[in-house]
Amino acid sequence: MNEAKMKPVGEMPDPGRRKFLNTAAFAGLAGAGLSVGLSACNKETAPAPAASTAPMAAAEHLEVGKYEVAPGQLDEYYSFSSGGHSGECRIYGLPSGRELKRIPVFNMDCLVGWGTTNESKAILGTKPNGTPKYTTGDTHHVHPSYTDGTYDGKYMFVNDKIHGRLARIRMDTMETDKITEIPNIQGFHGTFPDKRDPVDAAINHTTRVFCGAEFSIPLPNDGRDMEDGSKYKSLFTCVDAETMEVRWQALIDGNCDLVASSYDGKLAATNQYNTEMGIHYEGMMGAEMDACLFFNVARIEEAVKAGKFTTIGSSKVPVVDGTRASNADPKTALTCYVPIPKNPHGVNISPDGKYYACSGKLSPTASVIEHALVLKWFDGELPEAREAVVAEPEIGLGPLHTGFDNKGNAYTTLFLDSQIVKWNVEAAIKSFKGDTAAKVVLDRIDVHYQPGHGFTSMGETKESDGRYFVSDNKFSKDRFLPVGPLHAETAQLIDISGDKMKLVADHSVYSEPHDSIIIRRDIIKTRQIYNLDDFPHAVKDPKESGVFRDGKKVTVKLTSQAPAFSLREFKVKKGDEVTIILTNLDKVEDLTHAMAIPKYDINFIVNPQQTQSVTFVADQPGVYWCYCTNFCHALHLEMRSRMIVEA
């Protein structure tokens, strides 16, 4: 391809797109998805809402106050949310919707010093010049570790779609503690931890994390095979939950989108669009059937043990062959491709472990796949993988993600219909078998405006409790006061405890609440202060403070105790490589200190009993007032130390 050949869209012959224009799904797009946007076309300035000093009327809100969390009261649930292209994670309280914490993961956070401190850079990884290797990220899915089919409050895992990384967050401190860059993938879309070991019944907790890569690329991606899309492949990856090292990868046809894991530990699943392997937009939606792809974890790990793997490029990770052609015999197959209509998006397992719901996106259906039947296929006892589909109800336009309650009902987001649809799984199965009396769809509720992920309280555990559903929506448009071109997104809270769903709150969220989970508050046990001994370089006593020189390398050790640093001043020389080690000796909950150094671009916090450090070259002579940026005391303003850089 040369430059002259790269024509813009308007001039390109476009059979793929024309074909798509003829589908019912696109009619749906034009009718629902686009018109919502177009209705505001050319409106450059938002109308100012009328001024009002009257108290808010709450006419549409049927049970006023029921979902309010009064001052001093605590929320009932935590919501942990991936922050999308903000690169972070967030913790909210529900039902209030209050943001309780931002957890820096792949982003820089100048408050925490994430990307600035030596400790955070060691986790993020650095370039040869010592700056973070990446400063962007696109967090997609956040899922905690399991024990006995429910959350154990130990770890959360979250992925970065841009650079193909998996991060782990310790749930005692709610801080990122490990990041692993997965080799030979692009577009790391979905991730899910396993729930128990497929073989060893004693291991009834998470030990693996499954990772699905969406974009196919030449393997290795070093400049070879760039023109031939048929040579592009994708990998499904298994990471060890403790060491965070990559255990194995599986070469597959098609891409990976969302990921799910079975309650018995035997299967991991990923839905697939673009099984046609298009490398242009137009080529990605031709096939009437894509797939939900299942991985037989035990067989894959046996194959690895038996040496039946290859490696790719400089990576040492064993790669097994999970392609269709190599897995035609169910009895030895590592993978099972279950055909699902048109570009499905989302795969979620029911709390009883029996069914996977995989929605069509461009098909108005949700496919129900029975777990036992997929296992039967792997045993060679089911002639066709498609026979594992036991229901395929038409539920609405643009179905994406499904949450479950504790009564056998499923709640699916409908992107194009801008609705949540409640449907009954067993009724759908009966209907699929021909029972015309089965009432599948039980309720629908409008959301505002385009729902992406949706999820129920405890819904991804066996303790699903049927209290709340949250719809994380795109295009908030007129739901909040106008704030310029970049709008907030909405997380809408829906009470699902009754027969009818009830919209109870519009929570605003900074883009993008890509996916979230709702956890009962009793499950979360956090630390409020650190253990000094967790930090090898801790300055454990103010008497250890001082300036320690080793040639041009200078280490400045100091402590903080409200409202003062242990050193009132310290002196270095121009050109020194200075490492500041700061231990916060305060033991009081919530008594965080910080240190900022003007002109040296340094700012970071130290929580109670924590130690943090920064390293920089003192290249500018003069006096620099290092001050505490985290309010700590009535004399916080006076909490300063003087760095004197001698010329």
Add this chain to the structure above:
Amino acid sequence: MNEAKMKPVGEMPDPGRRKFLNTAAFAGLAGAGLSVGLSACNKETAPAPAASTAPMAAAEHLEVGKYEVAPGQLDEYYSFSSGGHSGECRIYGLPSGRELKRIPVFNMDCLVGWGTTNESKAILGTKPNGTPKYTTGDTHHVHPSYTDGTYDGKYMFVNDKIHGRLARIRMDTMETDKITEIPNIQGFHGTFPDKRDPVDAAINHTTRVFCGAEFSIPLPNDGRDMEDGSKYKSLFTCVDAETMEVRWQALIDGNCDLVASSYDGKLAATNQYNTEMGIHYEGMMGAEMDACLFFNVARIEEAVKAGKFTTIGSSKVPVVDGTRASNADPKTALTCYVPIPKNPHGVNISPDGKYYACSGKLSPTASVIEHALVLKWFDGELPEAREAVVAEPEIGLGPLHTGFDNKGNAYTTLFLDSQIVKWNVEAAIKSFKGDTAAKVVLDRIDVHYQPGHGFTSMGETKESDGRYFVSDNKFSKDRFLPVGPLHAETAQLIDISGDKMKLVADHSVYSEPHDSIIIRRDIIKTRQIYNLDDFPHAVKDPKESGVFRDGKKVTVKLTSQAPAFSLREFKVKKGDEVTIILTNLDKVEDLTHAMAIPKYDINFIVNPQQTQSVTFVADQPGVYWCYCTNFCHALHLEMRSRMIVEA
């Protein structure tokens, strides 16, 4: 000073601190401020709240639902908040407390691409290697521009304490458009725009922004005079609100803390602690009286016009002499130092323009300074500056900041008492004159736990409306579900419309809500889409898309229209310096696109009709899927372009 002399605090003879220990204020600290913290000492793990599935009881909440904003309803007020050491600003809706937008200012924001795009780097300033000069910041105060004594919705100004910068935010797009680094200062604490011109009555809007530097330093700070604290000085700076260039600076004694401006345009004010000019913590609280310092703007500008100024170091900015010694004669003085008790913190002007409230911090008093009397001093008609103080009520321990309603009442945050105190200004003046019947303090309410800034709805304008007070607090401790060592802060909403203050909501905020303002919603007029012509490099038609080579410099022009980029693929060569220019041709409100490039650390959004660009060296061969990270359409996942980097 050599290293051996730098002893840690525990070993230092410490007369300053002992002196302080004997003051009543410290008794207050020990009794209130510290004990709040110490009560939780050694509690390493927070108790898990009891599990509950019952709806929240709202026992303490007297008027349930009155302050709730039901789904689909809009808030009545905007709150604009500086984000402290997060380096950003935020927009909240009130009374809901919903965060409607984060505005990146001094921080990096990988969602927006702030710090990544060429356009944002031009505003932030860069190092020789093209990366942002600073990636940290500590936003302190956010104040919008005025016309006729109230907000005109044009600009907001916000300062960075760490690196001494003033940023301007356009309020139509709510985006930072200019950043100015102020020369020869450190610790830029307070800022406030003027409200009209001191001389030209026709200029009845903001044209200047006043900036107070807190830390005194050698001038210039190039390694000279580092040992002699008496040579350290501070500067008060005036920046042009339109050009954002520095107009002038005033050399002063003592530091600058908060800043206020008068309604008639004649005076700027700053409160001062550490007038004793201590360079160690212990030396900063010896004086019984510090000051509130007033600047006579017209006289300073006359002096500059008359050439009565110096310059400092390489800076060309005219610096006038505002020190005490040079301004002893009121009739020619540029500055007036009004004595105020012990380390005051905060200076706020009443909506009628008559009084400044300046609180004592280490004195339990608020000093009321009459504007007309300060002018009288400058006219030589008031013998002592201290006579401008017309009231000094004892209002409680640790008084910091004051908001005003429309009925002559003031609301002051009491850091040590953990309260807001409501007091009447005229009653305080009567009491000061000896009227023992005057009832000064009208009400007190507990807040949780340590209030910093507090402010009333429209309270910093002549349209103060007496509806709400917000207390931005530190140490939320047990007010929210535990989330580990780093807690949320609280912004507590208080209804002040009745005789008694009423706490109506605990809003959680990411550290640190340093200061905020509350604005009626009808004042804010935002744009929802950009004007294509605002961007000189806009790609106005998909047909202009393509790859344009000039030696090793390659420009890739493309457009976005949901759900596709105009180029399905583009090709560059290893080693090329690539500039991608992306124009979002969608005209639909809220239809933002984005582009991420794996392994190249690029991610940024483009709002409707906006153009953004990035420049990088294509140093890795291979295929890189550039994808849209901002959900835009049902086929958002398919919205990709392929960057092919030839080896």
